[in-house]
Amino acid sequence: MAASHSNDSYHPAVIEAKxxxxxxxxxxxATDIEGAGxxxxxxxxxxxxxxEGLHVGNAFAFVGADIYGRFQRLQGLDVFEPMxxxxxxxxxxxxxxxxxxxxxxxxxxNIERFREQLRRLGLMLDWDHEVSTTDPRYYKWTQxxxxxxxxxxxxxKKKAPVNWCPECKTVLxxxxxxDGFCERHPGxxxxxxxxxxxxxxxTKYTERxxxxxxxxxxxxxxxxxxxxxxxxSQGAELDFVVPxxxxxxxxxxxPDTVFGAxxxxxxxxxxxxxxxTGAERRPDVNAYRRHAADMDxxxxxxxxxxxxxxxxxxxxxxxxxxxxIPIWIADYVLMEYGTGAIMAVPGHDERDFEFATQFGxxxxxxxxxxxxxxxxxxxxxxxxxxxxxxxxxxHCREAIEKITAWLAENKLxxxxxxxxxxxxxxxxxxxxxxxxxxxYCDACGAVPVPEKDLPxxxxxxxxxxxxxxxxxxxxxxxxxxxxxxxxxxKAARRETDVSDTFLDSAWYFLRYPSTSFDDRPFDQKITxxxxxxxxxxxxxxxxxLHLMYARFITMVLHDLKLIDFEEPFxxxxxxxxIVKDGAKMSKSRGNVVIPDEFIADWGADTFRMYLMFLxxxxxxxxxxxxxMAGISRFLDKVWALVRATRGAAxxxxxxxxxxxxxxxxxxxxxxxxxxxxxxxxxxAALMEYINVVRGGEQAAIASPPxxxxxxxxxxxxxxxxxxxxxxxxRLGHHESVFDVAWPDYDEALAREDEIALxxxxxxxxxxxxxxxxxxxxxxxxxRALADGAVQKFLDGGRIKKAVYVPDRLVNLVV
RNA sequence: GCCGGGGUGGCGAAAUCGGUAGACGCAGGGGACUUAAAAUCCCCUGGGGGCAACCCCAUGUGGGUUCGAAUCCCGCCCCCGGCACCA
Numbered sequence: 001m002a003a004s005h006s007n008d009s010y011h012p013a014v015i016e017a018k019x020x021x022x023x024x025x026x027x028x029x030a031t032d033i034e035g036a037g038x039x040x041x042x043x044x045x046x047x048x049x050x051x052e053g054l055h056v057g058n059a060f061a062f063v064g065a066d067i068y069g070r071f072q073r074l075q076g077l078d079v080f081e082p083m084x085x086x087x088x089x090x091x092x093x094x095x096x097x098x099x100x101x102x103x104x105x106x107x108x109x110n111i112e113r114f115r116e117q118l119r120r121l122g123l124m125l126d127w128d129h130e131v132s133t134t135d136p137r138y139y140k141w142t143q144x145x146x147x148x149x150x151x152x153x154x155x156x157k158k159k160a161p162v163n164w165c166p167e168c169k170t171v172l173x174x175x176x177x178x179d180g181f182c183e184r185h186p187g188x189x190x191x192x193x194x195x196x197x198x199x200x201x202x203t204k205y206t207e208r209x210x211x212x213x214x215x216x217x218x219x220x221x222x223x224x225x226x227x228x229x230x231x232x233s234q235g236a237e238l239d240f241v242v243p244x245x246x247x248x249x250x251x252x253x254x255p256d257t258v259f260g261a262x263x264x265x266x267x268x269x270x271x272x273x274x275x276x277t278g279a280e281r282r283p284d285v286n287a288y289r290r291h292a293a294d295m296d297x298x299x300x301x302x303x304x305x306x307x308x309x310x311x312x313x314x315x316x317x318x319x320x321x322x323x324x325i326p327i328w329i330a331d332y333v334l335m336e337y338g339t340g341a342i343m344a345v346p347g348h349d350e351r352d353f354e355f356a357t358q359f360g361x362x363x364x365x366x367x368x369x370x371x372x373x374x375x376x377x378x379x380x381x382x383x384x385x386x387x388x389x390x391x392x393x394x395h396c397r398e399a400i401e402k403i404t405a406w407l408a409e410n411k412l413x414x415x416x417x418x419x420x421x422x423x424x425x426x427x428x429x430x431x432x433x434x435x436x437x438x439x440y441c442d443a444c445g446a447v448p449v450p451e452k453d454l455p456x457x458x459x460x461x462x463x464x465x466x467x468x469x470x471x472x473x474x475x476x477x478x479x480x481x482x483x484x485x486x487x488x489x490k491a492a493r494r495e496t497d498v499s500d501t502f503l504d505s506a507w508y509f510l511r512y513p514s515t516s517f518d519d520r521p522f523d524q525k526i527t528x529x530x531x532x533x534x535x536x537x538x539x540x541x542x543x544x545l546h547l548m549y550a551r552f553i554t555m556v557l558h559d560l561k562l563i564d565f566e567e568p569f570x571x572x573x574x575x576x577x578i579v580k581d582g583a584k585m586s587k588s589r590g591n592v593v594i595p596d597e598f599i600a601d602w603g604a605d606t607f608r609m610y611l612m613f614l615x616x617x618x619x620x621x622x623x624x625x626x627x628m629a630g631i632s633r634f635l636d637k638v639w640a641l642v643r644a645t646r647g648a649a650x651x652x653x654x655x656x657x658x659x660x661x662x663x664x665x666x667x668x669x670x671x672x673x674x675x676x677x678x679x680x681x682x683x684a685a686l687m688e689y690i691n692v693v694r695g696g697e698q699a700a701i702a703s704p705p706x707x708x709x710x711x712x713x714x715x716x717x718x719x720x721x722x723x724x725x726x727x728x729x730r731l732g733h734h735e736s737v738f739d740v741a742w743p744d745y746d747e748a749l750a751r752e753d754e755i756a757l758x759x760x761x762x763x764x765x766x767x768x769x770x771x772x773x774x775x776x777x778x779x780x781x782x783r784a785l786a787d788g789a790v791q792k793f794l795d796g797g798r799i800k801k802a803v804y805v806p807d808r809l810v811n812l813v814v
Numbered sequence: 815g816c817c818g819g820g821g822u823g824g825c826g827a828a829a830u831c832g833g834u835a836g837a838c839g840c841a842g843g844g845g846a847c848u849u850a851a852a853a854u855c856c857c858c859u860g861g862g863g864g865c866a867a868c869c870c871c872a873u874g875u876g877g878g879u880u881c882g883a884a885u886c887c888c889g890c891c892c893c894c895g896g897c898a899c900c901a
Contacts, residue, residue, distance in 0.1 A: 224818060225896065233900075252901060265901090303815085303899040332899045342901045350815085351899050420900055540895080577895085582825095584894090613839075614826060619819080622826055630839040636854090681828070684838035691838090758834045763882040765834055789868095803881055805833050813881045 010639040012603020012723070019722040020119060028736050029081070029124045033513055033526060036078035041530045042069035043509055043569070045538035045546075046084040046131070049110040051095055054117040056578055056585070056593040056611075056623065057539070063608045064575050064617050064677065065537040066123045070718035071674045072535070073124070074742040080530060081124050082512040084131030085111050088139075089501035090173055093432035097465050103432050104460055107134060117596065122604045122721045124738075129515045133504035138511065139434035140455035141521035142504055145553065146426075146437055147448050148560055154201050157446065160425055163296050164193035171195070171429040180299040190296035197427035198436055198497070202552045206230060206419050209551060212567055219574040219618065225543040231420025236404045238343060239412045240264055240316035243324065248272050248316050251338030251418055254348065255407070256399035258320040259388040260366035261343035262356070264327045265309065267335040268292040276327050278313025285312055285329065292331045300331060307332055307355045318343075319412040320389070320403070330355065338418055346377065353377035367396060424549065426500045431464040431473040433498030441485035441492035450486050456494070472496040506549040509533055509568060510557075527563055536569040537677075543574065573677060576620025578611075593623050605720035606631045612679035612719060621680075631683075635723055637690055638716065641704055642727045649705035659708055662692040664750035667743050670715045679719070686716060706731055711743035758809035759784040766793045777804040784810050 023029055044065035047058050066081065073079040087107045096103035111132065118125060131138055149155040163172040165182040166189075176183045177190050202209075210230050213223045235253035242248060248264060266273055268289045277285045288310045292300065309330025318325050332351055333342050346356035346363040353376065356363050367383040368374055381396040391399050391406075407413030427436065435456045437449035449456055459480045464473050475481055475496040485492035507521075513530045514522040550568050558566040580591040598607045610631045615621020649655060666689040673682035689712060693704055710731060717724035717737045728737035752773060757780060759767040767789040775783070781802050784790050790812075797814035804810045 221818065221895090228817065228897065231897090231900065235901080250901080254901080301899075305899085307899085330899095332901095334900070337900045344901090349901070351901075354899090418900080420897090543896085579894090616827085624826060624840075626840055627826065628840095633854095634839085640854095680826095681838080684828075687838055756834075760833085760882070763833095763880090768834070801881065803833085809833055809882090811833080811881055 008643065010636055010723075012605060013600075015726040016120075016122065016604055016722040019725045020122070022725070023736075026736065028738065029126055030128055031078060031080040031126050033080070033129075033530070036080070036529070038077045039530050040069075040072050040077035040079045040535070041509075041513070041533045042072065042079050042081045043512075043533045043536045044081075044083070045536075045542060046086050046505070046508060047114065048089065048091055049085045049087050049107065049114045050091070051099075051106065051110055053110075053113050054595060056595055059121060059595045059607075060578050060611050060620075061537065061539060061575055062118070062123055063121060063611055064679065065535070066121075067608075067612065067679060067718040068535055068537065068674070068677065070124055070721065070738060071742075073738055074714065074717065074740070076741065079124070080129075080513065081126055082129040082131070083118060083123070083125045083127070084508055084512070085114065085133065086501065086505050086508070087111065087132055087134045088433045088498075088504055090428070090430060090432070093430060093464070096432070102460070102462065102464060104134075120599055120604055121595070122608065124721070129512045131508055131511050131515060133434075133501070133508070136455045136457055137518055139458075139504070141511065142434045142499065142507070143437040143449070143454050143456060144451065144521060145503070145507055145557075146499060147451065147454075148562075149200055149556060150438075150448050152556065152560060154204065154556060155426075156199055156201060156423075157196055158199055159194045160197050160199070161192040161297055162195050162197075162429070163190050163298070165190050174298055177296050177298045180296050189294075190298075191294050192297050192300065195427075195429070197425050198438075198495075198499075199423040199425050200552070202424045202549075203419065203421060205552055205555055206232075206421055208555060208566075209421075209548065212551070216567060216572070217570060218572040219540075222540055222543045222547065222572060222574050225540060226548060229421060229544040229548065233418050233420075235416060235418060236400075236407075236413050237339065237416045238319060238407060240319060240325075240343065242272070242276055242314060242316045242327075244276070244314070246272055246275050248276075248327070248341050249339045250341045250343045251416060252343055253418075254345065254396075254400070255404045255413065256385060256388075256391075256394075256396045257345040257348045257366055258318065258343065258403060258407075259385075259391075260345045260347045260364045261318050261320075261325065262346060262362040262364055263325050263344045264316055265333045265342050265344050265352075265355070266312075266327065266329050267333045267340040268329050268331055269335045270329070270333075270340045272341070273312060273329055276312050276314025276316075281311060281313035284310045288329060295331070301334070307351070307358055309355065309359070311359075319407055319410070326361070328355075328359075336422065337420070348377055348379055350377050350379060370395075424500075424502075424552070426503055427497040428500055429472045429497055430466070431458075431461075431498065433501065434458065434504070435474065436495045436497055436499050438495040439483055439485060439492045440495065441488060441490060443490055444485055444487045444492075447485060447487050447492070453486070458498070474498075502545055502549050503553075505546055506553040507557075509536075509550070510554075510563070522563075531563070532565045532567060533569045534571060536572045537575060538572070539577070540574040547572070573618060576615065576618055578614070578620050578623050580623050582622060598628065602628050602632055603722075605723040606635060609635075609683060609719045613683045615680060617677045617679050634687055634690070635720060637694065638712070638723075638727065641690065641693060641709060642713075642730055644703050645706055645709055645731070646703050647706050647732065649707055653705070655705065655707060659692055659704075660749055661752065662689055663708060663711060664745040664747075667711060667715065667745035668747075668750055671742070671745070674718070682715075683719065686712070713737060714740060714743055755807050757783070757807070759787065759790050760809055760811040761790065761793045762813055763811060766790060773807045775806070777802065777810075780804050780806075780810045781812070784812065 044062050069079045069081045092103045096106050163177050165172050167185040180189055182188045182190050213226055233253050235251055236255045237249050237251050240248045309328050312327045312329060314327040315324040316327055344352035346352040347365045348367055366387045367378055368386050369383050383396050385391045385394050385399050404413050404415055435458055437456045439447045441447055459477060461477055481494055483492055483494050510522045513526045517523055554568040555566045557563045580593060585592045606628060610628050614623060614627055666685050669685040670682045713724050713727045724737050754770050755773050756768045757771045758765055767787050769783055769787050771783055799812050799814055801813040
């Protein structure tokens with residue numbers, strides 16, 4: 001085929017098509033799930049199949065993961081590299097509404113397009129194990145997982161606020177609320193509404209989710225994001241007794257400042273508000289509570305806005321000073337964090353300071369800086385107590401313990417850990433998701449759908465759009481909605497909410513190896529063999545939600561004895577992001593890179609390799625159209641070398657030392673870099689190698705022997721798989737280049753026999769001398785002194801000291 | 815505001831247990847080949863000075879530590895990401 005081109009030059013389109021077909025025919029990329037001896041599960045984040053098609057960010061992520069998988073395969077492992085589609089969810093649904101087409105009709109076409117694009121990228125995917133979250137064969141088991149959690153008491157129903165657009169009469173996601181208004185109705189203020197929703201009590205797993213992070217081989221950046229998301233803070237709960245009856249418990253991380261607590265602030269929804277409000281304050285308090293309740297969740301939580309609040313008329317006793325202090329309500333205190341009430345210490349908290357200043361409340365200084373003048377609010381821990389009775393003079397850290405212990409004696413304090421992480425609300429008042437498998441019966445209450453009745457199919461209704469009826473789309477379909485109670489048989493109703501897409505993706509990696517079974521979500525034996533995942537590569541945009549939920553679901557399944565590991569991903573690496581010409585890619589800027597165009601113009605191998613060359617993989621980089629040319633030239637040169645070879649060197653022939661040495665150095669460098677995902681420098685090393693083979697300033701090798709080319713092609717194979725296969729074949733091999741062994745290097749052959757030793761005088765480079773490696777300091781100094789330039793700069797000065805870094809430099813201090 | 819990551823030639827970037835700054839590539843310049851062009855090949859290419867051997871300056875910015883700092887420490891500026899009234 002390629003021979004039909006007159007000059008037999010490199011034609012990517014021809015050889016890429018040829019090898020894609022070969023791989024299919026020979027089942028090169030299929031994994032023997034049952035028989036594999038050295039299983040290596042190489043996972044990448046399955047995409048949401050958008051209508052726009054695969055974007056360059058997907059390509060970057062997948063290619064980087066694929067290269068790692070191919071590298072592991074060449075190391076002799078049985079690599080399993082599956083792919084699937086995360087096609088449920090609000091993105092698909094909103095797009096379907098926009099183009100007025102049912103998502104069930106839209107998605108298959110999108111998936112088909114993605115599959116083709118993924119094929120063109122030359123990924124080593126095993127398509128026998130494809131997964132699609134919208135397939136009833138898949139979401140049956142998503143529902144099954146819900147039931148497992150329900151039965152374990154980890155799925156509970158509770159009221160929670162949602163964003164509600166009075167015009168759409170539907171629930172909005174936070175990102176659909178723009179400055180307090182509906183994205184579709186810019187004049188309509190979004191309000192919060194309380195709905196009964198299903199929650200997974202992930203907070204029961206907080207400590208484990210946090211502590212396990214220590215032992216995971218994950219990108220540090222990802223672990224940090226998770227740690228911050230969990231947001232552990234250590235403090236105490238303090239009791240403020242209300243003389244007229246009741247107690248208000250506050251959470252604080254600064255019990256040391258309790259002597260400065262001059263008022264309390266409750267969240268407007270706090271249950272004690274009713275009780276402490278005085279009759280004359282009631283109209284104002286009620287008005288404020290109504291105002292807070294009407295706000296959308298996003299605006300309500302927004303910081304930095306002007307503080308508002310009202311006095312309730314009630315008082316509570318400060319447990320440290322014994323004084324009665326006023327109780328206020330304000331929306332800067334959130335019901336869902338801590339106890340929904342705070343002790344306000346305006347002298348030492350910026351928010352309380354702002355509030356006190358605004359409403360003329362007392363500000364008391366109880367901590368003085370260790371050094372420097374006082375200036376309130378002083379929020380640092382680096383201070384000593386004042387105006388705090390017997391605790392005066394104590395350092396803050398010490399005072400926290402002492403004061404907590406002192407109040408604890410009188411049962412007014414208890415040490416406490418508080419977390420930012422909330423329970424996971426999985427209810428979505430939408431259409432495009434797996435129905436939550438619950439039935440409500442007037443007699444029996446909430447009844448789970450029996451396992452034998454799974455899946456609860458999502459009906460293919462045409463009016464999937466949210467309308468002004470005020471109920472979920474599914475509730476409008478009586479034939480689906482009305483169902484007999486599985487327990488008592490009386491008329492009952494289905495749950496009409498669907499589950500969050502993050503539940504779909506929280507277990508997909510468990511399904512891939514087990515796609516040939518429909519009677520169980522994952523096979524025990526196969527799961528034991530292939531999991532946990534050995535390498536997971538993806539973006540940090542999923543660092544907290546997806547990765548946290550996947551860890552949580554895995555822990556639950558472990559505790560239910562369904563799997564024998566509790567962390568799903570042994571190793572995770574976050575890749576970087578790609579920008580274009582220094583700016584973020586966006587449609588409005590018109591700088592979006594469409595992979596298809598570059599693949600059509602340059603071939604997938606060049607495109608893959610350029611993506612990996614444009615910057616460090618874990619940091620991302622700048623995509624410049626002109627960059628493709630360099631890689632293309634590089635592959636052309638390799639191609640020319642392969643064409644020029646006349647096979648193995650004749651027996652006894654001496655290979656050029658310089659090239660052999662560079663080859664071994666290159667194998668070493670590339671091997672090390674691949675393991676660390678340092679693809680850009682690995683490619684640079686391959687370029688350096690061919691520059692040496694081709695001669696550079698020295699005489700070129702007209703016809704390099706196979707010994708110098710075979711290893712190069714294997715090193716290149718993970719980056720440019722089609723190209724490498726073609727070269728491998730042309731070099732006379734019959735097996736796939738991915739079924740051979742990664743080359744070994746010989747440390748002795750890689751060693752230089754002469755190195756350039758830098759000679760510094762007083763830290764400035766003054767000469768470079770060629771010396772054999774391994775000199776002692778005395779020998780090095782002696783050689784340096786023998787150099788003319790060195791003598792000139794020493795200018796007869798006396799050497800006070802010599803610093804020698806073996807084989808690198810010698811520094812003479814005069 | 816807080817927590818991360820980053821700032822190096824005209825451009826993308828190398829080099830961080832402190833040890834030759836700018837590997838590799840792009841762009842640019844010069845030359846070879848060609849009737850010519852493209853492609854390819856060879857050489858040059860951080861700034862300044864010098865006929866030259868060479869010298870001086872240079873890793874956001876100001877200090878510091880060190881024989882020696884892109885790398886470590888302190889202050890400041892800018893860019894990217896995350897969190898954001900979390901008590």
